Amino acid sequence: MRSSLVILSLAAIAIAVPHDSSDSKNLFQRAKCNADNCLRAVTGTQPGQTQTRVDRKADCSSFLQPTVTPNAVTVTVTATAAPVFPHKRAIANRQAPDAPFTVPAYASPCSGTVRYSSACSCYGVTATVVTLPTPTSTVTVDAPYPPFLAVLYSEPYFKGLRLVIDPAEQSQCMEAPAEFAHQASSIWWGLGQLCYLYEYAGCSGAFGRVDKTGAGGTNDDFNRLNPPFNKRTVSYRCVLT
Known part of the structure; x- marks a missing residue:
């Protein structure tokens, strides 16, 4: 009788585990990943979550994929009778990333962006950066009378x-x-x-x-x-x- 109760208990536990447990099972075994409520919320093992695995992966990808907008380059064009090739004005070589995707509401157990980012990494999502084309502004200036005329x-x-x-x-x-x-x-x-x-x-x-x-x-x-x-x-x- 006792053996039957043990078997029934194990079966009940197996039924209670969500279908997405295969993702978290391997993740929890990683030494660097803590199986806390933040990771459970991200991986979908938190009770009561309705987001699909695809949606949660997409949210992590959006968060770990910041957009970098390069500094604008000013191109000066001299207005003369003869054709003049434009030249770029020297600027500092720096780029500022735009604000990343916000932490979704279902991941509220994560204390902040750092924890959410770490949980996404444990979920197998790789961080990437999207760099937009360099914006260009054109300035046209009038040339003086040609000195070599x-x-x-x-x-x-x-x-x-x-x-x-x-x-x-x-x-x-x-x-x-x-x-x-x-x-x-x-x-x-x-x-x-x-x-x-x-x-x-x-x-x-x-x-x-x-x-x-x-x-x-x-x-x-x-x-x-x-x-x-x-x-x-x-x-x-x-x-x-």
């Missing part, structure tokens, strides 16, 4: 045909239109620079000869050269040094 300017016969020398190229070529082949043009360039004027059979043609050079000047901060009257279609190239 050189202009090939035809007056008056080219009707204001003008080419601006790119400082990166240090040279520019002006193709003389055929109808103005017998007219002279003027070369203007920045103050304090030296312009070597070359004569070409065309901007893509062979090198001709050095026609004139010039340096210095005070008229409107520009220098000026007048190519000779050549009576033929040529092109002129001003090379800055």
